[in-house]
Amino acid sequence: MTRRRVGQSRPPTLALLLAGLAVAFFALPFVGILWRMPWSRVGSVLGDQAVREALRVSLETSVLAAVVSLALGVPLAWVLAQFDFPGRSIVRALSTLSMVLPPVVGGVALFFSFGRRGLFGQYLDRWFGIRLPFTTAGVVVAQVFVAMPFLVLTVEAALRQVDPRFGDAARTLGGSRWTVFRRVTLPAVRPALIAGLVLSWARALGEFGATITFAGNLPGRTQTMPLATYLALESDPESALVLSLALIAVSFAVLLGLRDRWLGAPSGRTSVAAP
Numbered sequence: 379m380t381r382r383r384v385g386q387s388r389p390p391t392l393a394l395l396l397a398g399l400a401v402a403f404f405a406l407p408f409v410g411i412l413w414r415m416p417w418s419r420v421g422s423v424l425g426d427q428a429v430r431e432a433l434r435v436s437l438e439t440s441v442l443a444a445v446v447s448l449a450l451g452v453p454l455a456w457v458l459a460q461f462d463f464p465g466r467s468i469v470r471a472l473s474t475l476s477m478v479l480p481p482v483v484g485g486v487a488l489f490f491s492f493g494r495r496g497l498f499g500q501y502l503d504r505w506f507g508i509r510l511p512f513t514t515a516g517v518v519v520a521q522v523f524v525a526m527p528f529l530v531l532t533v534e535a536a537l538r539q540v541d542p543r544f545g546d547a548a549r550t551l552g553g554s555r556w557t558v559f560r561r562v563t564l565p566a567v568r569p570a571l572i573a574g575l576v577l578s579w580a581r582a583l584g585e586f587g588a589t590i591t592f593a594g595n596l597p598g599r600t601q602t603m604p605l606a607t608y609l610a611l612e613s614d615p616e617s618a619l620v621l622s623l624a625l626i627a628v629s630f631a632v633l634l635g636l637r638d639r640w641l642g643a644p645s646g647r648t649s650v651a652a653p
Contacts, residue, residue, distance in 0.1 A: 408626060411619055411622055411623055411626070412623075414619055415619055415620070415623060416616040416619065416620065419616055419617070419620060420620050420623075423616075423617045423620040423621070424620065424624060428597055428598075428601075428606065429606060429621065431597060431598040431601070432597070432601050432602060432603050432605070432606035432621075433603055433624070435514065435517070435598070435599070435600070435601060435602050435603075436583055436602040436603040436604075437583075438514075439514060439517045439518050439521055439582070439602065440521060440579055440582040440583040441579065442518045443518050443521035443522045443525055443578070443579070443582035444525070444575055444578050444579035444582060446518065446522045446526075447522055447525055447526035447529045447575070447578040447582075448529065448575055448578075450522075450526065451526045451529040451530045451533065451574070451578070452529070452533055452564075452571070454473060454530055455529070455530045455531075455533035455534040455537060456533075456534075456537060456559065456563070458470050458473075458530070458534050459533075459534045459537035459538045460537060470534075473526075473527060473530055474527040474530065474531060475527075476523050476524050476527055477524075477527045477528070477531075480587065481524060481585065481586060481587025481588045481591075482587040482588070482591050484520070484523055484524055484587065484588040484591075485520060485587055485588035485589070485590065485591025485592040486591055488519065488520060488523060488588060488591075488592040489511060489591060489592050492510045492511070492516075492519065492592075493510075493511050493592075494509055494511065499511070510592075510593075511592055511593065511594070512593055512594040512596060512599075512600060513593065513599070513600065514593075514599055514600060516592055516593035516594075516600065517589055517593045517600050517602065519592070519593075520585060520588040520589045520591075520592045520593055521581075521582035521585045521588075521589065522582070523588060524581060524582070524585055524588050525577075525578040525579070525581040525582040525585070526578060528574060528577040528578045528581055529574035529575060529577065529578040530574075531574075532570050532571075532573050532574030532577060533567060533570055533571055533574050535570065536566075536567035536569075536570030536571070537563065537567055540563060540566045540567060576632065576633065579632075580629050580632070580633065583603075583625070583628070583629060584604055584625065584629070585602070585604065586602075586604040586605065586608065589602060589604070589605065590605055590608075595609065603621060603624065603625050604625070606621055607621040607622055607625070
């Protein structure tokens with residue numbers, strides 16, 4: 379058995395052509411934005427108080443949503459990946475359903491569940507005085523609802539690939555189940571954990587439908603950058619272009635910076651076994 383370096387040979391012409399078309403499909407919409415960008419107005423638009431407030435709300439809520447997704451999603455992914463129990467397939471489908479639902483439908487579901495007169499929201503209001511709709515906390519709830527499945531799927535897939543013999547060896551040395559999970563399992567899936575966290579954050583940052591349905595569009599309180607962009611598109615398309623570019627730049631910079639740092643080496647430095 380020999381070993382070859384991945385990424386050193388030239389791909390087939392057809393695959394290269396189709397891959398190029400895929401890249402063009404992803405790139406052309408952003409090129410269109412750059413082409414129509416009113417560069418002379420970038421400073422004035424981004425300096426507007428309402429825009430700064432929308433950016434602040436977006437960053438604060440998306441980071442909180444990512445943290446909540448991490449705290450709840452990792453244990454869920456661990457249970458789904460490592461333990462067999464009745465109804466596991468139903469739980470898995472339920473925990474990822476919001477990925478394929480129209481976001482507005484997710485917002486409607488949240489509203490009739492956690493609204494003041496919703497199934498659970500009425501008790502939150504009556505017993506604890508907690509009202510989620512049209513609040514900043516409601517924005518976070520909506521973002522977690524649509525973003526956490528990305529982390530769950532990514533981490534669960536990685537956990538299924540972890541060799542169970544490492545955990546068994548740690549337990550024979552006296553490690554508790556929690557210690558094994560914290561000291562053995564989590565480091566083994568660290569790249570996938572970071573990937574899932576970044577994906578969930580990016581999804582939360584760009585969330586629109588569930589947010590506007592459940593939390594509304596209140597400036598300085600629930601108005602995020604996607605909502606501000608949509609509002610600007612109706613009255614000032616040039617401002618909408620500037621806001622779109624700002625969101626694209628933030629998301630692209632984070633994804634580009636984190637990928638090579640935490641998701642492993644480029645494929646050209648990875649070796650695989652070949653017969």
